[in-house]
Amino acid sequence: MAKLIVYLIQAFICLTVISSTSRLLSKREEDFLEQFGYLSPKKDGEERSNEELRQGLLSFQKYFYLEETGNMTDETSALMAKPRCGSPDKEINKLSRYLSTGYKWTGTSLTYNYLNYSSDLTENETRQTIENALKIWSDVTPLEFTEVSEDGDIKILFQGGDHGDDYPFDGPFGVLAHAFYPTGSVLAGDAHFDEDEDFTINGEIGIDLFQVAAHEFGHSLGLDHSTNETALMYPYYTGYIADFELSQDDIDGIQSIYGMFS
Ligand SMILES: [Zn+2]
């Protein structure tokens, strides 16, 4: 009998070993970590080891000040499921929280134009909202924004799914929008909004266009994500905020690139 128990225990240990070599993360979770910069791009045909996945998950947990377990926790999967910006998260700036991309516009007079408009709002509502979203940045810097009919520095597009770049949108929720850093490419500065979202204004139910656009223009101007939860440049969507104001973290970030309002 004693021997049987030993065998049973051994069998149990074997099973435990087998189950621990199964994949640490689902394909979806792995793709998420790669998309947002927590796993380096996969080499062709190679599977990532569980250790690589664990490290990726740990950096995600560290970035968002979650408990660093290296395993999926409820807290981790809940955060992954929340609507957010499509730009990847970069390293943590421990001194402040904001992070500058190192890219900037050389002049202070910038232009923007619409490639199309959101069907969720009237043209006027969209234009007013975009103007307000740019204004929060021009209010604290020497930057000025002028709307032009074509070929602006910042081109604004509302389109779902594939929309002509390498970063197709994913339907409602998930990624809400993304924008490109200043200079260096034909898309530089451009801001793309996932038209599969229901964009609204003034706190109506849906995705607040002002909040999303103001965040994306931070990228258009050269800011990366901030780990400060109160910052506009935090990667996750925080919803409509009445009488919105930039946090000091955002102001410090943008002024570190363009200087103060003069
Ligand atoms: Zn972003």
Ligand SMILES: [Zn+2]
């Ligand atoms: Zn795009």
